Amino acid sequence: MLKQKRALVTGSTSGIGLAIARALHAEGVEIVLNGLGEEDEIAKLREELDADFNGANLMDPHAIAAMMEEVGPVDILVNNAGMQHVAPVEEFPPEKWDAVIALNLSAVFHTTRAAVPGMKEKGWGRIINTASAHSLAASPFKSAYVATKHAVAGFTKTIALELAQSGVTANCISPGYVWTPLVENQIPDTMKARGLSREEVINDILLAKQPTKKFVQPEEVGAMAVFLCSEAAGNVTGANWSIDGGWTAE
Ligand code: NAD
Numbered sequence: 038m039l040k041q042k043r044a045l046v047t048g049s050t051s052g053i054g055l056a057i058a059r060a061l062h063a064e065g066v067e068i069v070l071n072g073l074g075e076e077d078e079i080a081k082l083r084e085e086l087d088a089d090f091n092g093a094n095l096m097d098p099h100a101i102a103a104m105m106e107e108v109g110p111v112d113i114l115v116n117n118a119g120m121q122h123v124a125p126v127e128e129f130p131p132e133k134w135d136a137v138i139a140l141n142l143s144a145v146f147h148t149t150r151a152a153v154p155g156m157k158e159k160g161w162g163r164i165i166n167t168a169s170a171h172s173l174a175a176s177p178f179k180s181a182y183v184a185t186k187h188a189v190a191g192f193t194k195t196i197a198l199e200l201a202q203s204g205v206t207a208n209c210i211s212p213g214y215v216w217t218p219l220v221e222n223q224i225p226d227t228m229k230a231r232g233l234s235r236e237e238v239i240n241d242i243l244l245a246k247q248p249t250k251k252f253v254q255p256e257e258v259g260a261m262a263v264f265l266c267s268e269a270a271g272n273v274t275g276a277n278w279s280i281d282g283g284w285t286a287e
Contacts, residue, residue, distance in 0.1 A: 038268050040065035045111045047095060047148065048118025050074040050082060052217030053167055053258050057115055060259030061266065062086045069108050071095070072118060095144035096136060105148060110155030113266055116145040116189075117167040121219055123178045123226035134181045141185035142192075149196060153205070162205035163266045166193050167258075170213045170246070170281040178230045186211075190277050197275030206274035208265050213281030214243045216252040247282035 044061050048054040050072030058068050068088040070079070083090050093104035095118050119141045122133040145166055156162025171179065172186040190209050197207040214220055220243065227238045244250050261280055264270055279285050 039263075039266055042112040042266070043067040043069070043110075044113035044115060044266075045069040045071065045091075045108055045148070045152070046115040046117055047071045047144070048167075049115075050079055052219060053212065053215055053255050054115070054117040055082070056255030056259040057117060057165075057167075057262045058086055058088070060256070060263050061113065061115075062088070064263055064266075066113065066266075069111065071104065095148075096139040098143065098147050101144060101147040102151065105151035110159070111152055112156065112159065112161060113163045113165070114148060114152045114156075115165045115167070115262060116148055117165075118144065119167065119169075119185075119219070121179065121182050121223050123223050123230055125178055125230060126180050129180060137181035137185055141182065142188050145189055145192060149192075149207075153196070153200070156205045157200070157203045160204040162200075162203075164193075164196065164200075164205065164207040165262055165265055166207070166209045168193070168209035168211045168277060170211055170279065170284045172209060172211050172277060173279070173285045176246075178227070193277070194275045201274060204271075206265070206270065208273060208275070209277040210258060210261055210265070211277055211279045211281065211285075212253050212258055213247050213279075213284040214252050215255055215258065217255065220252075246284045248284070248287065249282035251282055253280055253282060 044066045046058045049058040049070045062068050068086050070088045070090045091104045093100040168189045169186040171183045172190040175183045193207050193209045
């Protein structure tokens with residue numbers, strides 16, 4: 038069913054976005070990659086996925102507008118690019134706050150507003166926003182991240198209602214901890230903020246959240262995205278799907 042479809046997956050040069058792009062590609066979806074990275078790594082990914090690429094910096098609304106213009110209409114929009122910054126609120130650098138808001142939240146609005154008219158015209162579309170367990174629950178020292186992920190969940194519900202009769206669905210996927218560079222890179226700041234060793238951060242902070250005591254696999258998130266794009270998921274809209282090893286059940 039997905040063979041004639043075209044998807045833009047933001048932040049797909051790494052981690053969860055790459056896994057979603059791979060999973061959609063395996064279903065025959067034409068992929069447009071976006072993200073940062075080394076030129077030769079990106080060239081390899083383009084070849085692997087037979088994909089187009091646009092390297093727009095999603096913190097810049099003008100760059101997003103230019104990307105959406107260049108990419109043209111898409112059937113599937115996966116807003117996945119995101120960043121983390123870990124610090125107590127009184128030490129949280131204002132420029133980091135602005136950066137997290139720009140990438141994790143405002144970019145989702147800018148791509149969505151540009152993609153929706155084409156989806157409405159076709160009477161079919163899928164918008165998937167990678168939110169987080171942090172769209173449902175908080176952790177200390179992640180004020181900007183938690184604020185943006187809660188906001189993305191609210192934004193997704195709102196557009197799902199606006200688009201409810203148009204054939205376009207909008208949903209969040211909310212992973213718990215997935216072992217990607219985003220998680221690995223926050224370990225040093227978490228060690229500093231909490232005065233813990235690397236092992237203590239992994240076992241006592243990260244995996245402590247997940248009753249399964251396992252990291253979520255990027256491929257599992259990819260499979261969930263494929264289902265949300267399927268015809269069988271046509272009535273799933275405005276939902277926030279957890280894939281968090283039981284974290285938010287507690
Ligand atoms: P990652 O760091 O592996 O990948 C982030 C992607 O975003 C990369 O492709 C990167 O190049 C891209 N990116 C970063 N800044 C960008 C910018 N300014 N413009 C364009 N692209 C940019 O991270 P990940 O863990 O795969 O995270 C992907 C999404 O999943 C994020 O929204 C994150 O908040 C969310 N998430 C991750 C986890 C986790 O445990 N890893 C859990 C819940 C939610």
